Amino acid sequence: MNKLLQCLMAVVMLAVHVSAWAADPLPSWNDGPSRRAIIAFVEATTRPGSPDFVPVDARIATFDNDGTLWAEQPVYFQLFFVVDRVRAMAPQHPEWTSIEPYRSVLAGDLEAALASGEKGITELMSVTHAGMSIDDFAAQVRAWSARARHPTTQRRFTGMTYLPMRELLAYLRAHGYTSYIVSGGGQEFMRPWAEQAYAIPPERIIGSHGELEYAHRDGAPVLLKRPKVAFVDDHSGKPIAIQRFIGRRPVFAFGNSDGDLEMLEWTTAGDGPRFAGIVHHTDGAREWAYDRASRIGTLDKALDAARTHGWTVVDMKAEWRSIYADK
């Protein structure tokens, strides 16, 4: 029986292998240096007998989200959700029409709202991201992501996830890699839509998060979102979150901004083969072109580090055949 099983399994594995070879795994990537570097790395770390072979359970990949897996201009998309919530809540708060930062948000002037600084942003986040159960919050995010559209592209926000990066996630998955999101964005904000967009389940979506409170309502336990930041998953918060949530150092990491520098540095400082990638926003026509001087997604020190260490920098304009998941 065992012999028959082994034989059958071998045939199945061979067939799977052959069919994986047959199709182009990264059709939205032009045949440029980034595509070649990715494929060379994945093949070197997954081919049995390769000197750089990495066992399946160590094949951990971590991805930033804003600017790496989906767009982030003119502001992080989570802020559009905040605006949406402020508008929905405004009828219960008539005073908002005369006090900042609500007045600017309700007037659609995000620049002015952002000018209220950290205090204003924190207040907006508290009001819209706390005071309800985790289930109610997830339902609000789900409803928003199904309906809301980006002000300039008119696409759904989940349609502004990057097709080449979704292909990369699938390619890694097909080669035994386990991918995590490690994002400065809100963990509970990402989970309701990211599983479908990226095929990454909630337990592998790590982000900034607030305090939770365990309480009882009508005799049933609920988890309530409290208006207090518990953890900011950006800069050095990223390697810390990786250790806390995953407990292993990634061998493959992708980001796009200085907020990802520590994650890329931590990843590549490990022994053996390591891959660090940066999405460089160079396409002002199809997406946005920005780096060192941008307020959102500043890419300055990490760009220098990439050049020093030979990390892979994706020239979006030259290397991506398509940009968005929605055509």
Place this chain on the structure above:
Amino acid sequence: MNKLLQCLMAVVMLAVHVSAWAADPLPSWNDGPSRRAIIAFVEATTRPGSPDFVPVDARIATFDNDGTLWAEQPVYFQLFFVVDRVRAMAPQHPEWTSIEPYRSVLAGDLEAALASGEKGITELMSVTHAGMSIDDFAAQVRAWSARARHPTTQRRFTGMTYLPMRELLAYLRAHGYTSYIVSGGGQEFMRPWAEQAYAIPPERIIGSHGELEYAHRDGAPVLLKRPKVAFVDDHSGKPIAIQRFIGRRPVFAFGNSDGDLEMLEWTTAGDGPRFAGIVHHTDGAREWAYDRASRIGTLDKALDAARTHGWTVVDMKAEWRSIYADK
């Protein structure tokens, strides 16, 4: 090709299924109410077409560790590690022979050391669990768990993991369940040995944890353990950690003390089939007998809740044929 593949896969799946049926999956469990409840639940939630069928990705199980997966008397085993570290560090701290709680620890008087209260325990934890890199700490835990022995049983501590519970973990795994540890014990203390003991990888080991600091030593990044508690994974901390780390409500949970009550309550308050189990320490001859009055692993309110809600309470003496993983 597709048809051939499908046919081969069907044969393989059938063979796997038949071989799973052939052997007793829980040989260390007597044919008692707990074993029957576990098997009935797992079959009902995994048999295709069952009205209680749960899809594979929702088959989340969470387990407490101390007193549920391994023993916890006369004190939580992590305290033996603390004692071991204090002894190892003592030559560099000659003053410890005259100040508490170090004097009692060095004299082997754990009762007196515990009498120093929360302040003393916190100081002992800080001194032994912080001030080094995560890699150095993991190496210390690994060395201790390979060498240290329990004062009364003389077994290795990992040998005092419960064989019936290890069988349960394997049985759940064979039925598509994904198990997590959700423990009041230290996350970084469990990870170095728990993967081998329970076949649960680090990313599924959740516990109390301290603050980390991202720093550079000799030009290389390091994660340093800081002497500050970040999260206590006990009581209501357990459902909070489950949401934060897993993002889904378990369908199956096991604990042994009042510290697990909220996790069991949160698990069973979900819709559809849910299982809550409690290890009741009733075997004073082979293990320890304790519940409501015990200082370690107090089982009082959770025992009442189990009776009210019909949770499964494992009578260790009557239902477990063997206790420890080490014979």
